[in-house]
Amino acid sequence: MSSPAPALSPAPLDAAAIRTDFPLLGERVNGQRLVYLDSGATSQKPQAVIDAEVDFLTRTNSAVHRGAHTLAAEATELFEDARATVAGFVGAQPEQLVWTSGATAGLNLVAYAIGNASLGRGAPDSARFALRPGDEIVVTEAEHHANLIPWQELAARTGAVLRHIPVHDDGSVDLNAAAAVIGERTRIVAFTHVSNVLGIVNPVDQLVDLARSAGAVTVLDACQSAPHLPLDLPALGVDLAVFSGHKMLGPYGVGGLYGRSDVLEALPPFLTGGSMITTVTLDEASYLPPPQRFEAGTQPVSQAIGLAAAVRYLDGLGMPAVHAHEKALEARMAEGLRAIPGVRLLGDAAGAERVGLWAFDVEGVHAHDVGQFLDARGVAVRVGHHCAQPLHRRFGLTASVRASTSVYNTTDDVDVFLDALSGVRAFFGAGA
């Protein structure tokens, strides 16, 4: 038998050329070339995305799924094509993708839909999602507030108990603790694919296995993975997952909720109103199947079309190449950060699979001062708790600095950032 062909590494990205596709990156900030290392908060947009939205608004703008006129039909076709494109990007079928206004909206949709099931609403098989007092919802200690507070609220409404899986000192999920926390009372396990503070790719398989053996529903926050690595949500085995358009080169105000077909079929709606019904009387209404059942009211149409352009752009680069590029930037950044005295990395787990994101503390200098110091040198980073207060508290911090990359970052960007950062402690009189 002949040996299998070796896996081909993707061709490296030409980030300097990619950068020219992003008009904002050509702007000067504080008189300097912009080094944008805040893509974890929101990414820049390529001209192709801007053009797609402007083109739709200029030439096709019309209400989707409603009018019988030509423009309405064309707008509907573009909107549904966008759904198919974005669904395909995460390995899903079009009917498995619900448009939302972003990941926060998607997670709240799921939590409120489960809350409605708990009130006895929905089709008979909605009962499988119903929470009773004492049932358990499990999250990790590393969640963004968007994947924490909706579950706190759901627990408060239903009498369920919210539990958490701790992370180790190196930021990796404590799988032994997970096995102890996830048990027969667990009904929901909601966790992030990649923490927006730690940058570590979490062991989805193992968490899904634990949740499945407990019969729990899994909800994945894929905000920080979808823009950075090849993603096949059905293959990951999660029941539901959310992602955010503005973090993946797309417009604001649009995101996706993926659901396994049988899960979406059984979930009751959260928002109700126009466009999600089949028949309405003055007393009651019946609902369309998913995804429309979860899309009450006017949808983010031009934004969805812009997001489809964004995923086409990413697909054009190739997600394996995107991931390889950002891993190389991450490794360069880590090496440089470790060499700067007084810098403590968060989530520095040996051998962990990562995306291009590092959060860190600078001894003796407040994160906001670090941010301003870098900003004056043209380097944009995020400072604060990054909507992850419990995780910061876990590490004894109230704030950190975060540098996060995307397809348009070059090794030069990383070097400019490291060079600037190496002077920050001396500037603030905090050490060498």
Ligand SMILES: Cc1ncc(COP(=O)(O)O)c(C=O)c1O
């Ligand atoms: C891990 C994670 N989850 C959820 C969110 C919220 O996403 P959105 O802005 O789409 O509501 C963010 C955004 O910062 C995030 O990083």
